Amino acid sequence: MTPSRSDLPRPRRRRRAANRRAPAVTIHDVAARAGVSVATVSRVLNRKEIVREETTNQVLAAAKSLRYIPNVAARALSIRRSQTVGIVLPDVHGEFFSEVIRGIDVAARKDRYHILVSGSHSDVVEMGEVLEAMHGxxxxxxxxxxxxAIDSLREQLPRDLPMVLLNSSDERHPAITIDNYGGARAMMRHLAGLGHKRIAFITGPASNADSRDRLRGYRQSMRGATRLEIAGDFTEHAGHEAVKQILAADPRPTAIFAANDSMAVGALSALHEAGIDVPRQMSVVGFDDIPIARYVNPPLTTIRVEIAELGRRAFAVLVETLAHPKSRVRRETIETTLIVRKSSGRQGETS
Amino acid sequence: MTPSRSDLPRPRRRRRAANRRAPAVTIHDVAARAGVSVATVSRVLNRKEIVREETTNQVLAAAKSLRYIPNVAARALSIRRSQTVGIVLPDVHGEFFSEVIRGIDVAARKDRYHILVSGSHSDVVEMGEVLEAMHGxxxxxxxxxxxxAIDSLREQLPRDLPMVLLNSSDERHPAITIDNYGGARAMMRHLAGLGHKRIAFITGPASNADSRDRLRGYRQSMRGATRLEIAGDFTEHAGHEAVKQILAADPRPTAIFAANDSMAVGALSALHEAGIDVPRQMSVVGFDDIPIARYVNPPLTTIRVEIAELGRRAFAVLVETLAHPKSRVRRETIETTLIVRKSSGRQGETS
DNA sequence: GCGCAAAATGTAAACGGTTACATGTAACGG
DNA sequence: CCGTTACATGTAACCGTTTACATTTTGCGC
Known part of the structure; x- marks a missing residue:
């Protein structure tokens, strides 16, 4: 029964042998320097309970002189919350991507939250890994x-980790969606009002819900008319390529509706190369109103989506869910606005 | 000396009273279910030491049935490394921003690292907060x-946290920089070769090192000639506005060199509105070769910077530093390439 | 100076993992 | 049948915080 180690509690040994990096200064160092206990240091730093002013100053001075920076991971472990929200994005193209993040980031900062971003995930496996890497x-x-992916994602998720979806349709989670269908219908009305009948549509990826709803709006408006749908993937390149097929169509459409602005920009560029005047010979419209849209030539008629607002609302709903876990599942829709610029014109103002 | 608590080690009480969220499943739950100790579970999950196959299977089954997900924060605390690198960005505009992140992200994933991003930080105080939020x-x-900001940042940094700078000049840290000066000189030679003498320059923010070096290249090439410098801030809007001043100048320049592509795009748009033909009446060139550059009208002559490569190299150097902390401070330069498209033309081909 | 409540501070368990070291067990040679 | 060894597994300290509870100090009335 002789214990091989000392019976007396040994003083906390600062480092184990195999550590690599230089030791960072911890709350214990600050406590030692200030001549108080770690509890007191913690109290001072978190301004939670009453600490004598003199003690407070000593602690603060010690912390400052040691350049103490609390280890947020340790704190998160202890209090079981991190004041951080994770953002998981698929391989989203360019500006949409950064606008969403910006929206969340700005909102988060106001509430003293931080964000942890992971983007460019092509498949479910990768997304699962990322989710795992965020746990805790x-x-x-x-x-x-x-x-x-949503369903299989759910399974890899720690239970009870609140999650807000962007532009997805799942019954069990709060979600913020764009009024894609309504926006597409509005755009189609705009084109119809200009006299266009033969309207081509460049689609986004089929796996994308936004993409599908926009397509649905197009189809609904084209009931009875002959549709021309070219498959795209939301990149400028796809828009550029799609134009070749559209120009070859007989009868040739008089307007092109791209499922997002990036593809519309690609289309404009291809039309310019082909010597087709926009909007006199061909109208081109997009969707999203990304920042660049007003600066292309001609400026792009599009459907404005407040992308940053999308992020902001998502964050708001998430925080709400965090505060009241039992509240019912909320789903919000972001309305869209038709923005008429120079890339769309009356049909028949051809040469 | 009577201890008020029991002398016997109590079994670990699972939760303290005040917890809010539902308990997540931990390694202890898995151990209990598999009928082994936590050490064994840890060994199985990390494939580190030899565990009997039968035991391994039990553990794996238990983990699966409980949907166990390890808490990475706890692990990070324990092993003192997180397999995560932080990315801190100022308020960078649009595509540049996302390209850098993508570059780092892709490289990081290959090495099984994760990234933690924080963007849109306007001032030093905010950056300090972010850095603090990343500690641990x-x-x-x-x-x-x-x-x-670099200097004051250093002070807020935990000592010994390796850091790689992007496009900044500091002696004490590894840094990846773009050959901004060389790129600007190359572009100026291109314009000179087309016969341009009166060349206006739209600058970026003065606090930005890239911006300053590009300006320096412009000035060096313009020795002796009359310069026209308009202050900008890297946004399309700034480029758009700058054109007003440039068109009012007498004698009017024959070419505009914008310190980045976004401003060049804004300038193109303003020139189009003003009815000035590019490149016949005015050449416009940019810097960066962002994805959109080839799709604007006319396609933009610019200096290609492999932005994603910038991120990739930064990550590589960081990992290198992590592995060999004492190795000398490395600084690398990303070379640039002149990309000639349609927005620049021979001077004098005016109406 | 004493008793007592209130205020300030300290002690140590817990958060969820990893791992050094201790312990138990099976195989094997003698 | 025992000692040795190698292998498998368990125990508990530790990572850096927070915080319930215990303990000490202070202030105050008498």
Whole structure:
């Protein structure tokens, strides 16, 4: 029964042998320097309970002189929350991507939250890994995923990790969606009002819910008319390529509706190369109103989506869910606005 | 001396009273279910030491049935590394921003690292907060900051947290920089070769090192000639506005060199509105070769910078520093390439 | 100076993992 | 049948915080 180690509690040994990096200064160092206990240091730093002013000053001075920076991971572990939300995005192209993040980031900062971003995930496996890598570091998630993935994602998720979806359709989670269908219908009315009948549509990826709803709006408006749908993937390149097929069509359409602005920009460029005047010979319209849209030539008629607002609302709903876990599942819709610029014109003002 | 608590080690009480969220499943739950100790579970999950196959299977089954997900924050605390690097960016505009992140992200994923991003930081105080929020969560940092901030940033940093700078000039840290000066000189030679003498320059923010070096290249090439410098801030809007001043200048310049592509795009748009033909009446060139550059009208002559490569190299250097902390401070330069498209033309081909 | 409540501070368990070291067990040679 | 060894597994300290509870100090009335 002789214990091989000392019976007396040994003083906390600062480092184990195999550590690599230089020791960072911890709350214990500050406590030692200030001549108080770690509890007191913690109290001072978190301004939670009453500490004598003199003690407070000593602690603060010690912390400052040692350049103490609390280890947020340790704190998160202890209090079981991190004041951080995770953002998981698929491989989203360019500006949309950064606008969403910006929206969340700005909102988060106001509430003293931090964000942890992971983007460019092409498949479900990768997304799963990312989610795993976030467990313990985030209090909740904002997820944008091709909706085929949502279900399998759920399974890899720690239970009870609140999550808000962007532009996906799942019954069990709060979600913020764009009024894609309504926006597409509005754009189609605009084109119809200009006299266009033969309207081509460049689609986004089929796995994307936004993409599908925009397509649905196009189809609904084209009931009875002959549709021309070219498959795209939301990149400028796809828009550029699609134009070749559209120009070859007989009868040739008089307007092109791209499922997002990036593709519309690509289309404009291809039309210019082909010597086709926009909007006199061909109208081109997009969707999203990304920042560049007003600066292309001619400026792009599009459907404005407040992308940053999308992020902001997602964050708001997430925080709400964090505060009241039992509240019912909320789903919000972001309305859209038709922005008429120079890339769309009356049909028949051809040469 | 009578201890008020029991002398016997009590079994670990699972939760303290005040917890809010539902309990997540931990390694202890898995151990209990598999009928082994936590050490064994840990060994199985990390494939580190030899565990009997039968035991392994039991553990794996238990983990699966409980949907166990390890808490990465706890692990990070324990092993003192997180397999995560932090990315800190100022308020960078649009595509540049996302390209850098993508570059780092792709490289990081290959090495099984994760990234933690924080963007849109306007001032030093905010950046300090962000850095603090990363302490304990990251093994190293990639930082892009207005260089006035670097010094004060250093002070807020935990000692010994490796950091790689993007496009900043600081002696004490590894840095990846773009050959801005060389690129600007190359572009100026291109314009001179087309016969341009009166060349206007739209600058970026003065606090930005890239911006300053590009300006320096312009000035060096313009020795002796009359310069026209308009202050900008890297946004399309700034480029758009700058054109007003440039058109009012007498004698009017024959070419505009914008310090980045976004401003060049804004300038193109303004020139189009003003009815000035590019490149016949005015050449316009940019810097960066962002994705949109080839799709504007006319396609933009610019200096290609492999932005994603910038991120990739930054990550590589960071990992290198992590592995060999004492190795000398490395600084690398990303070379640039002149990309000639349609927005620049021979001077004198005016109406 | 004493008793007592209130205020300030300290002690140590817990958060969820990893791992050094201790312990138990099976195989094997003698 | 025992000692040795190698292998498998368990125990508990530790990572850096927070915080319930215990303990000490202070202030105050008498």
């Amino acid at each position: 570091r985030v209090d909740g998630l904002v997820v944008m995923a091709p909706d085929v | 969560r990251v093994d190293g940092l990639v930082v892009m900051a207005p260089d006035v």
